Amino acid sequence: MFLKLLLNIVIICCSSSLGNKLANRYVYRIRDIRTLQICFAKLETEILYYSTFLPDALENVGKTTKDGVGRFLFDVSKNLKDKNSSSIEESWSMALERSREYLKLADDDYDVIERFGCQLGVADRTSQRQLFEIIQLQLKKQEKKAEEERARYENMYRSLGFLSGLTIVIILF
Template identity: 30%
Template structure:
């Protein structure tokens, strides 16, 4: 019975380490999907000259499920015609989006992107999107570097903490 308990402790602590390390992978995936979707939004605005609410709807239909809520909810808010700007709609969507994997810097970049959408001509909106994309690419590079360091650390740390607890029980 004691051995089963020790095995359960070891397995659960290892799983906790893997779950913590998974957050780093999810952040990288979400950032990649957001960058891809923003590139599509840039195309919709620049070349198709699609209105923002329609562009957000189109992007939400083809976006990965990890970020679909952001675009679909922003489109819904803009379609309600309650006087919200694209930036305000995007900020409301960000505040309602509870299961995102972004950190504070990522969210600030998205908010700053929203302030330039719909408030200027197509050229300035394209420049604003380009700036946001560059900043998000830098965030992605930072997330990849951080993930390389911390993912393995947390996996090993979870296992080692389990080993220490098992040794203490012996």
């Protein structure tokens, strides 16, 4: 009897945590998008007001940001500073590809960021300013989209996790 109860609790815990995990994806996505917005604003200051060279600017921003986003920017700067370094597009997309392991962004977020990276540092100050304006707008849009998805799916996955656990328990016993 006791063992049965324990098993029931384990099953419900597992399925709830699975549900939570799926639900948290939506929360973390919003968190990452917001961090990106802050980081790109910092990068904008470094580039437009201090005229810091891009690899140094990325490193500075990367260092002062703890999250995965910081790790990603630091990664790009490392790629650029490498002796046999590649172009900015390559460095950016290589780091972005690796970041899929630790950032919880959706595919369309990645598209936006990828396009932004290709334009970074290749033009004069005026165009760079426009580029930053555009990326902030786009990230705002992505953030809104992520919010909507979170509102729709977060609770659903959480309850789904718990309820499916419950269903299994009822069917089994």
